[in-house]
Amino acid sequence: MRAKKIERELVQILGEENVSSDVGDLIPFERDDQFALVPPHRPDIVVMPSTREEVQEILKLANRHKVPVVPLASGINRKGLCIASKGGILLDLRRMNRILEINEEMMTATIEPGVSFGQLVKEARKKGFRVITPYAPSTASVLANYMLRGIYGTATRYGIDHLINIEVVLPDGAILQTGSAAFNQSLPYCNIVNGPDLCKLFQANPGTLGVVTKGVIRLYEMPEVIEPLIALYPDYASMVEPSIEMTRRNLVASCWPMMFTGAAMKILTDFMEEDIYMMWLYLEGDRGQVERDKEAVEKITERYNGFFLPEVPMLDRDTMIKDQIWERTSVKGWKGGNMYGCSFYGVMKSVTRYYEVTREISKRHGFDAFHYESVPVAPFHGQLTYNDPCIFWDASDTEQVKEIREIHEEIKRSLVDIGIYGWFRPFPSVVDTSKLGRYGEMWRKIKELIDPNAIMNPGKPPL
Ligand SMILES: Cc1cc2nc3c(=O)[nH]c(=O)nc-3n(C[C@H](O)[C@H](O)[C@H](O)COP(=O)(O)OP(=O)(O)OC[C@H]3O[C@@H](n4cnc5c(N)ncnc54)[C@H](O)[C@@H]3O)c2cc1C
CATH class of the missing domain: 3.30.43.10 (Uridine Diphospho-n-acetylenolpyruvylglucosamine Reductase, domain 2)
Incomplete structure (x- = not known):
C-alpha cells in the first residue's frame, strides 16, 4: 500500500x-x-x-x-x-551525463555523475587535455571514481586526488556547494574557502551522505612523449628499492611493480605459464626530459638486476598514447571467472611481506592463479603505496565461495598484523568504525547530523 x-x-x-x-x-x-x-x-x-x-x-x-x-x-x-x-x-544517475564545462584557462572540467571516463577523455582530447584515468572499463563514472579515491595508471607522478569541488543534494533536499563554489558559484575552481575542505569530508563515503549532482575536476596537459617500458626482475623483493628510487627522483609517471603466477599468466595470455615479476613504467614529458629520465631509469634497473623487454607486448601503443586510456576494453582476468581483490594502502618498505603473506594464503587455500601489484603514489611521503593482491576464482563453485570468504578474513588479519595505512575502497563489512576510536565516533556523528533518518545507502560505511 x-x-x-x-x-x-x-x-x-x-x-x-x-x-x-x-x-x-x-x-x-x-x-x-x-x-x-x-x-x-x-x-x-x-x-x-x-x-x-x-x-x-x-x-x-x-x-x-x-x-x-x-x-x-x-x-x-x-x-x-x-x-x-x-x-x-x-x-x-546514468541520465545525468552532461559535461557542463571544459575550462581551458582553469584546466578543469565540470561534469555530472553519469559522465563516463570514455566520454570525458574524448571531449578533453579535443582541447588538448588529459584526464587521469583508472585501469578500469571506460564506462566507469568519473565522479563516482574520484569520490571513492581511485588508483590511476599515472598515480606515481600525479597522485590520486583529482577532484576540486562538488555539489551535493543532502538527504533533506538542500544543496551544498563545497570550496570556492560556496563563496562564489561563478568561480568554483578552488577547494579552498574560509574553512575546512568539505569536499574531502564527502569523499570515500559510498553514497552515505548525499547525492553528488555536479563536480569540478582537474585536467592536465598532454605530455609531448609517453614511453612505456617493461622491466623484468628475478623476484618481488628486488623491485622495491628501484621503485623507491625512481619515485623519489620523479623519473617516472607510472611505476607498477607486479607479479603474475604461471597459472595467472596462462589465463591472461594463453601461452605463458611462468611466474613473472615485472615493473611497468611510463616515462613522460618533452623529448629531452624523457631521454634523460630513461637513461637514469636504465641505470637503476641494471643496478638491481632487472632488464628491459625490447618491446612492450600485450599493449596497443596507439590507443594508450593517443587516447590516454589504458587497455580497458578487454578485461582479460575475467576470462578465468571472478577476480577477488583486497586492495589497501601501505608502506613501500613492507611490500615484500604483504606480497609473500597474501600469496602464501592464496596457495594454502588451493588458488594458484594469483596476481600482486604495488604502486607508489605521489606525494610519496610516508612511502604511500597502493597494493592489490588478486585471486582468479570461479564463483559458480560453492566450495570456492567458502574458501574465498576464509581467505578474505585471513588476508585482512595478516595485513593488519604487518601494518598497513588502511583499506582501499573496502567491502562494506571491512570498515569497522568501532575500532577507530574518536575518529570512528566523529564519522558516525557526522553521518547522523547530515542523514538523521539514515536513508542514504544503509548498510555501508560508516556503520
Ligand atoms: C575491471 C575493472 C577494473 C577496475 N580498475 C580500477 C582501477 O584501476 N582504479 C580504480 O580506481 N578503479 C578501478 N575499478 C573501479 C571502477 O573504476 C569504478 O569507477 C569505481 O569503483 C566507481 O564505480 P562506479 O563509477 O561504477 O560507481 P558506482 O559503482 O555507481 O558507485 C560507487 C559508490 O558510490 C556511490 N555513488 C555513486 N554515484 C554517486 C553520487 N552521484 N553521489 C553519491 N554517491 C554516489 C554509490 O552508491 C556506491 O556506493 C575497476 C573496475 C573494474 C570492473
Whole structure:
C-alpha cells in the first residue's frame, strides 16, 4: 500500500518512463560480481532522474517516508557498494551525463555523475587535455571514481586526488556547494574557502551522505612523449628499492611493480605459464626530459638486476598514447571467472611481506592463479603505496565461495598484523568504525547530523 503510494509520487516527479518496480528491471541491480562477500538484495524500485531538481524531490520524498536511497553512477565498483542491502529506491544517475564545462584557462572540467571516463577523455582530447584515468572499463563514472579515491595508471607522478569541488543534494533536499563554489558559484575552481575542505569530508563515503549532482575536476596537459617500458626482475623483493628510487627522483609517471603466477599468466595470455615479476613504467614529458629520465631509469634497473623487454607486448601503443586510456576494453582476468581483490594502502618498505603473506594464503587455500601489484603514489611521503593482491576464482563453485570468504578474513588479519595505512575502497563489512576510536565516533556523528533518518545507502560505511 505504502510502496504503491511512494511509486505514484515518484512517477509524478519523474514520469512513468523513469520509474519502475518491475522485477525484470530490478534484477540487474541485485548483485555484483563480489556476491560471495556482499549478499545480493533487490531494490524495491528503480528511478532515473535527469536533473538536480528531480534528485532533490526524490530525496525529500524518501526522507519523509524514511525509505533507503542507493545512488548508482555506473555500478561497476566491484565492492557491493550499490547493493540495496535494505531495499528501497535505486537512484540510477546514468541520465545525468552532461559535461557542463571544459575550462581551458582553469584546466578543469565540470561534469555530472553519469559522465563516463570514455566520454570525458574524448571531449578533453579535443582541447588538448588529459584526464587521469583508472585501469578500469571506460564506462566507469568519473565522479563516482574520484569520490571513492581511485588508483590511476599515472598515480606515481600525479597522485590520486583529482577532484576540486562538488555539489551535493543532502538527504533533506538542500544543496551544498563545497570550496570556492560556496563563496562564489561563478568561480568554483578552488577547494579552498574560509574553512575546512568539505569536499574531502564527502569523499570515500559510498553514497552515505548525499547525492553528488555536479563536480569540478582537474585536467592536465598532454605530455609531448609517453614511453612505456617493461622491466623484468628475478623476484618481488628486488623491485622495491628501484621503485623507491625512481619515485623519489620523479623519473617516472607510472611505476607498477607486479607479479603474475604461471597459472595467472596462462589465463591472461594463453601461452605463458611462468611466474613473472615485472615493473611497468611510463616515462613522460618533452623529448629531452624523457631521454634523460630513461637513461637514469636504465641505470637503476641494471643496478638491481632487472632488464628491459625490447618491446612492450600485450599493449596497443596507439590507443594508450593517443587516447590516454589504458587497455580497458578487454578485461582479460575475467576470462578465468571472478577476480577477488583486497586492495589497501601501505608502506613501500613492507611490500615484500604483504606480497609473500597474501600469496602464501592464496596457495594454502588451493588458488594458484594469483596476481600482486604495488604502486607508489605521489606525494610519496610516508612511502604511500597502493597494493592489490588478486585471486582468479570461479564463483559458480560453492566450495570456492567458502574458501574465498576464509581467505578474505585471513588476508585482512595478516595485513593488519604487518601494518598497513588502511583499506582501499573496502567491502562494506571491512570498515569497522568501532575500532577507530574518536575518529570512528566523529564519522558516525557526522553521518547522523547530515542523514538523521539514515536513508542514504544503509548498510555501508560508516556503520
Ligand atoms: C575491471 C575493472 C577494473 C577496475 N580498475 C580500477 C582501477 O584501476 N582504479 C580504480 O580506481 N578503479 C578501478 N575499478 C573501479 C571502477 O573504476 C569504478 O569507477 C569505481 O569503483 C566507481 O564505480 P562506479 O563509477 O561504477 O560507481 P558506482 O559503482 O555507481 O558507485 C560507487 C559508490 O558510490 C556511490 N555513488 C555513486 N554515484 C554517486 C553520487 N552521484 N553521489 C553519491 N554517491 C554516489 C554509490 O552508491 C556506491 O556506493 C575497476 C573496475 C573494474 C570492473
